[in-house]
Amino acid sequence: MSDPPGTTKSVSQTNxxxxxxxxxxxxxxxxxxxxxxAVVACGLAAFTWQMMNxxxxxxxxxxVMWGFYITGFVFWVGLSHSGTMVSSILRLxxxxxxxxxxxxxxxxxxxxITVAGLFPxxxxxxNWTFFYMIPYPNQRGLWPNFRSPLLWxxxxxxxxxxxxxxxxxxxxxxDLAIARDRSTGWRHKMYTFLAMGWRGSAxxxxxxxxxSTLMAALIIPVAVSVHSIVAWDFAVTxxxxxxxxxxxxxxxxxxxxxxxxxxxxxxxxxxxxxxxEEYLTPLHFDNMGKLLLVISLLWTYAYFVEVQITWYAxxxxxxxxxxxxxxxxxxxxxxxxxxxSLLPIIFLCFRKMxxxxxxxxxxxxxxxxxMFIERFLIIVPTLSHKNMPFAWGSxxxxxxxxxxxxxxxxxxxxxxxxxxxxFPIMAxxxxxxxxxxxxxxxxxxxxxxxxxxxx
Amino acid sequence: MEILGIFRNCESAAKAVDDLVRAGFTENxxxxxxxxxxxxxxxxxxxxxxxxxxxALAGGLSGAVAGFALAAGTAWLYPVQTGDKxxxxxxxxxxxCFEVAMLFAIIGTMVGMFLxxxxxALGKRLYDPAIAEGCIGISLTIRVGGEVVHCPTETESGExxxxxxxLSAAEQKKRAEEIMQAAGVLRVIEEELS
Numbered sequence: 001m002s003d004p005p006g007t008t009k010s011v012s013q014t015n016x017x018x019x020x021x022x023x024x025x026x027x028x029x030x031x032x033x034x035x036x037x038a039v040v041a042c043g044l045a046a047f048t049w050q051m052m053n054x055x056x057x058x059x060x061x062x063x064v065m066w067g068f069y070i071t072g073f074v075f076w077v078g079l080s081h082s083g084t085m086v087s088s089i090l091r092l093x094x095x096x097x098x099x100x101x102x103x104x105x106x107x108x109x110x111x112x113i114t115v116a117g118l119f120p121x122x123x124x125x126x127n128w129t130f131f132y133m134i135p136y137p138n139q140r141g142l143w144p145n146f147r148s149p150l151l152w153x154x155x156x157x158x159x160x161x162x163x164x165x166x167x168x169x170x171x172x173x174x175d176l177a178i179a180r181d182r183s184t185g186w187r188h189k190m191y192t193f194l195a196m197g198w199r200g201s202a203x204x205x206x207x208x209x210x211x212s213t214l215m216a217a218l219i220i221p222v223a224v225s226v227h228s229i230v231a232w233d234f235a236v237t238x239x240x241x242x243x244x245x246x247x248x249x250x251x252x253x254x255x256x257x258x259x260x261x262x263x264x265x266x267x268x269x270x271x272x273x274x275x276x277e278e279y280l281t282p283l284h285f286d287n288m289g290k291l292l293l294v295i296s297l298l299w300t301y302a303y304f305v306e307v308q309i310t311w312y313a314x315x316x317x318x319x320x321x322x323x324x325x326x327x328x329x330x331x332x333x334x335x336x337x338x339x340x341s342l343l344p345i346i347f348l349c350f351r352k353m354x355x356x357x358x359x360x361x362x363x364x365x366x367x368x369x370x371m372f373i374e375r376f377l378i379i380v381p382t383l384s385h386k387n388m389p390f391a392w393g394s395x396x397x398x399x400x401x402x403x404x405x406x407x408x409x410x411x412x413x414x415x416x417x418x419x420x421x422x423f424p425i426m427a428x429x430x431x432x433x434x435x436x437x438x439x440x441x442x443x444x445x446x447x448x449x450x451x452x453x454x455x
Numbered sequence: 456m457e458i459l460g461i462f463r464n465c466e467s468a469a470k471a472v473d474d475l476v477r478a479g480f481t482e483n484x485x486x487x488x489x490x491x492x493x494x495x496x497x498x499x500x501x502x503x504x505x506x507x508x509x510x511a512l513a514g515g516l517s518g519a520v521a522g523f524a525l526a527a528g529t530a531w532l533y534p535v536q537t538g539d540k541x542x543x544x545x546x547x548x549x550x551x552c553f554e555v556a557m558l559f560a561i562i563g564t565m566v567g568m569f570l571x572x573x574x575x576a577l578g579k580r581l582y583d584p585a586i587a588e589g590c591i592g593i594s595l596t597i598r599v600g601g602e603v604v605h606c607p608t609e610t611e612s613g614e615x616x617x618x619x620x621x622l623s624a625a626e627q628k629k630r631a632e633e634i635m636q637a638a639g640v641l642r643v644i645e646e647e648l649s
Binding site for chain 2: 010011015137146170174181197206209214221222429432
């Protein structure tokens with residue numbers, strides 16, 4: 001078979017390794033899927049309980065009517081942000097190190113936004129009337145009110161789910177053809193259907209590359225708009241602490257921070273489980289670490305600007321909200337600042353730390369815990385003290401809300417686990433393309449790696 | 456009619472393409488099938504005129520219109536006057552227009568891409584699973600009936616067009632097989648002559 005000169009591994013071996021996730025499931029895989037399924041079932045039971053008994057089973061009460069569900073919504077939308085963004089930006093900038101990361105990042109986006117989209121529906125209260133948001137006229141000829149930010153969310157999330165799913169599928173097309181050629185039985189039929197007769201002709205590749213580039217360029221503004229719209233859910237209200245022009249960029253930066261951290265976590269898990277150490281090398285963690293460092297610095301700057309202006313203006317209502325936040329939620333605030341700002345900036349300045357898998361795992365997990373807390377701190381303290389003192393209140397999540405949030409996490413993990421079992425988790429053709437382009441060619445008395453192709 | 460030669464590596468496949476072109480087949484009759492993309496000219500030259508960008512643009516424009524109809528049009532269908540606020544508001548309409556426009560542009564890109572690629576392929580086409588394992592497929596489309604084809608720019612038309620296009624399909628196929636064999640083809644897969 002055609003092995004790039006200078007490589008020691010055959011194409012078949014490379015394919016075997018990159019498709020190792022498609023091997024028949026082991027007992028451990030079944031146990032993991034069962035465990036995750038059980039957590040999802042618990043969440044569904046809690047949600048059913050909430051539907052049967054009403055919203056009083058949650059911790060929400062006046063004045064805090066947005067709690068853990070909206071925290072979860074903002075958090076998962078944020079996570080979804082980065083997968084496609086990272087993939088698109090690296091595609092457009094033709095960064096070669098992107099190749100082993102693409103698939104996990106793109107799949108993460110699809111599953112995160114799917115999970116995120118469930119939260120507004122869970123939060124509705126009378127969930128069975130969710131179809132009121134679907135744009136068709138009711139019996140009185142009334143259409144949904146598009147002036148409501150809820151409809152903006154609905155439109156943006158629908159666009160993003162469809163767009164990021166198509167982006168994921170587009171990236172997988174050549175790999176589905178490889179999986180088709182190496183599979184039998186029902187899997188072969190499934191891959192044959194999904195590969196749509198892809199043969200890898202020169203014309204197909206040429207169109208594919210141009211379309212991928214256009215798609216990457218189109219999906220970036222959608223990703224930015226989705227999280228900006230989520231930020232507008234807050235910023236267009238006249239609520240102290242929310243009514244701020246910096247909210248959309250601040251949300252987008254926070255989203256990218258949590259998303260990049262989640263991609264790193266997933267890379268480490270995939271690398272370990274599927275033994276892909278050769279493909280996900282310390283170089284990839286080094287580069288992702290640099291990206292995380294830059295985003296963390298940006299987030300720190302945005303947070304500083306937000307707080308500094310509140311502090312300097314000392315506008316009484318805004319200052320009351322911030323004082324309440326920093327006194328009532330001091331430990332959470334510290335975890336957030338340490339996780340989103342202090343630790344990433346300190347650790348990621350050092351190459352050795354960025355290349356340490358253990359450090360990167362702990363750091364990426366902490367960033368996301370801190371980011372969940374950040375979403376909570378944006379929502380709950382503000383609502384608690386937004387009105388006159390006689391209407392102040394507080395909020396603690398109920399078991400139902402905690403279970404639903406845990407189920408969302410388990411649901412995401414389950415979707416990703418199933419995806420990894422049925423679809424190539426590494427972008428095979430992208431990885432192999434780089435190998436071909438870096439193949440060593442004779443030059444004088446030696447052989448040097450060549451990079452062929454347009455840059 | 457199409458024949459497909461399977462080659463072990465890029466070099467032998469490129470030699471076959473060169474020899475086929477030298478024998479009088481044109482560049483646009485020869486195509487390569489690979490599991491990774493090769494830069495243009497390594498195996499074959501493609502001059503692909505793609506329409507998908509126009510389809511994406513059309514999708515985006517129709518999406519913007521659909522978004523406007525959804526946000527502004529539906530507000531007009533049942534106008535609810537609230538204070539002195541306008542029935543059609545700029546900000547929400549712009550948001551919905553943008554989102555729907557982008558969605559339609561993305562769908563347009565996908566549809567256009569598949570149209571340009573000629574996918575999904577409904578009929579059976581020549582293929583070999585060894586291509587997924589790194590082999591290179593060189594596909595030759597044989598044109599029958601003395602169809603006039605263009606020569607590559609570096610060759611004179613008299614040297615190539617008449618010689619091949621005037622031959623019958625069976626003779627062209629035999630000639631192509633010989634050339635592929637000489638270049639080191641592993642196997643040749645053919646479509647049945649109708």
